[in-house]
Amino acid sequence: MRDNLYSKLSSLDRTINEPARLSIMAALYDLKEADFVFLQRLTGLTRGNLSAHIYKLADKGYIAVEKRFVGKKPVTVCRLTPEGERAFREYVRVLEDLVKGKGD
Amino acid sequence: MKDRINGIRKEARASWWEDGITEIVAGLGVLVIGSVGISGYALEGRVPPWSYAVFILLMVALAFGIRWVVLWAKERWVWPHTGYSVVKGRGGKYLIPFYLIVFALLALAFLFPSYTPIVGGTVGAVILVSLALYNGLRRFYALALLSFVLGILLYSVGIRDDRATFLILIGVGSVMFFLGVLRFARFKREVSSAHEG
Numbered sequence: 001m002r003d004n005l006y007s008k009l010s011s012l013d014r015t016i017n018e019p020a021r022l023s024i025m026a027a028l029y030d031l032k033e034a035d036f037v038f039l040q041r042l043t044g045l046t047r048g049n050l051s052a053h054i055y056k057l058a059d060k061g062y063i064a065v066e067k068r069f070v071g072k073k074p075v076t077v078c079r080l081t082p083e084g085e086r087a088f089r090e091y092v093r094v095l096e097d098l099v100k101g102k103g104d
Numbered sequence: 105m106k107d108r109i110n111g112i113r114k115e116a117r118a119s120w121w122e123d124g125i126t127e128i129v130a131g132l133g134v135l136v137i138g139s140v141g142i143s144g145y146a147l148e149g150r151v152p153p154w155s156y157a158v159f160i161l162l163m164v165a166l167a168f169g170i171r172w173v174v175l176w177a178k179e180r181w182v183w184p185h186t187g188y189s190v191v192k193g194r195g196g197k198y199l200i201p202f203y204l205i206v207f208a209l210l211a212l213a214f215l216f217p218s219y220t221p222i223v224g225g226t227v228g229a230v231i232l233v234s235l236a237l238y239n240g241l242r243r244f245y246a247l248a249l250l251s252f253v254l255g256i257l258l259y260s261v262g263i264r265d266d267r268a269t270f271l272i273l274i275g276v277g278s279v280m281f282f283l284g285v286l287r288f289a290r291f292k293r294e295v296s297s298a299h300e301g
Binding site for chain 2: 019022023026027028029030031032033034035036037038039040041042043070071073075077092095096099
């Protein structure tokens with residue numbers, strides 16, 4: 001049981017298991033899409049910090065980043081990919097199991 | 105950690121409502137639906153069949169059209185200041201249960217016409233409480249209470265036919281619209297003071 005809990009703990013996705021990236025993933029999970037300005041406001045990260053974490057998540061294929069116009073304004077829009085959604089759900093599930101002490 | 109995740113998710117969902125536009129559009133829509141029904145009664149002395157048809161048509165139009173109108177308004181007045189974000193349209197999966205509730209309500213009102221106001225007020229309250237819980241919107245509890253109290257009040261003063269449903273819609277719709285306008289005014293004030301600051 002204890003070994004299982006340890007193996008669960010080590011199975012937590014390391015890309016998501018970082019406070020800033022977890023905040024970005026959690027914010028995007030309920031949004032269809034959002035731009036940098038909005039994510040910066042919601043997560044409280046600096047622009048450079050946010051940008052670095054976004055591109056790390058994008059490299060992993062969890063987030064799709066796209067530059068386009070909303071109205072007349074150019075924006076950098078981010079959204080979770082289906083793979084990102086799956087990874088986030090799995091991360092939360094493992095976390096819940098750990099909190100409940102389930103090591104099955 | 106779990107609390108932090110849930111907190112951010114709730115904040116992301118609530119951001120959709122922070123400027124008051126969704127409440128203005130939804131409140132106005134509900135107000136118009138109620139007013140059409142009650143105008144039919146005022147014209148003919150009973151709730152005429154055409155007002156049911158208009159009622160159902162407007163309900164469908166509101167359910168599907170609200171998002172377009174809100175997006176249009178946000179693009180002009182909100183996103184330039186707050187940044188762009190669109191909440192996921194999870195409403196789609198609730199549409200079938202929503203219409204089942206509406207039709208169950210119509211069936212209940214048909215079978216037990218004298219309980220129409222209580223059933224209408226309660227169903228309205230349940231929908232509003234669900235919205236409040238899911239989006240973390242405390243002000244919607246007050247609207248839910250209003251819907252329930254209006255139902256009881258109309259029943260106790262003897263308005264027990266379909267007029268009661270329309271009056272509940274008018275009551276809840278106008279308060280929602282008013283709250284939305286107040287919220288939008290506050291949002292505009294905050295935005296302009298942020299620009300000055």
